[in-house]
Amino acid sequence: MRKAEYFSKDFEWEDLRAQVENDPSFSYHLLPFEPTSFSLNSVATDQSRSSAADGSHAWNSFHHRHSSGKFFKERRYLLEEFPELVNWKGNSKVLEVGCGNGSTVLPILRGNENIVVYACDCSTEALDRVKETIDASNIAAVEHHFHPFCCDFSVTTFPTWLACNPCRENFTQTSQQRLTGLYDMTMLRFEEDKRVQFREYMRSDGTRSYFFCLDTVRDLFVGAGFKQLELEYCCVKSVNRRKGKSMQRVWVHGKFQKPV
Ligand SMILES: C[S@@+](CC[C@H](N)C(=O)[O-])C[C@H]1O[C@@H](n2cnc3c(N)ncnc32)[C@H](O)[C@@H]1O
Secondary structure (H helix, E strand, O other): OOOOOOEEEOHHHHHHHHHHHHHHHHHHHHHOOOHHHHHHHHHHHHHHHHHHHHHHHHHHHHHHHOOOOOOOHHHHOOHHHHHHHHOOOOOOOEEEOOOOOOHHHHHHHHOOOOOOOOEEEEHHHHHHHHHHHHHHHOOOOHHOOOOEOOOOEEEEOOHHOOOOHHHOOOOOOEEEEEEEEOOHHHHHOOOOHEEEOOEEOOOOOOOOEEOOOOHHHHHHHHHOOEEEEEEEEEEEEEEEOOEEEEEEEEEEEEEEEEEO
């Protein structure tokens, strides 16, 4: 298998920020959130649909529509981005929140036979997809290394059963994330009426995207008692060959650790 090429600094995030913040056509992305009369409809709809069950329903429909397998993109670059996923020896557990169809789970399971992956998603449809992906992978004894479960993280906290009582004293919680970052091209493509909160947008199918800045991620994790190890924007330029368009993707790369 060809080794994944990994790029993280194709352009400077500060240059992108200056470009976006000085372009009047993007100004609505920067404003404090005030529903417009048009978006009030979406927000009203949104509020009536804002229960966790409705969020899961939207994601369920999304996974149903994208069940062909073409949508699956194995994220092998994650092993380059988080080399400890390959290097961890013995007794390591990974919890993936929002595992989708398994794009992230599969390279982790392939990359390190010592890791046990617990993968959750709020969508039962996604869980069916991830099980199909892993079943088809031919990874030896994968049933001992892969435990999918249904869970909506917006209503549930970290599952304490992940660390059994005897292990808890030596249990180090490390959180690694690759989140969509502020001014990612998918954020700039959202029209004004798709805003449902500050930096949060809703697609026409009811699924939502939030775009993180470094301060928000830092505040969340440091506020929860984690120590920051790494936190930066990854800025990746990719080209859509079919359309001949260059795309500027922004991700937040973060690593935090909870002291034992
Ligand atoms: C953008 S997809 C990412 C999927 C996968 N991690 C990947 O990298 O391809 C987001 C996933 O999170 C799930 N999700 C959204 N909100 C969730 C929640 N509150 N709790 C658990 N999963 C959630 C969705 O069903 C979806 O599969």
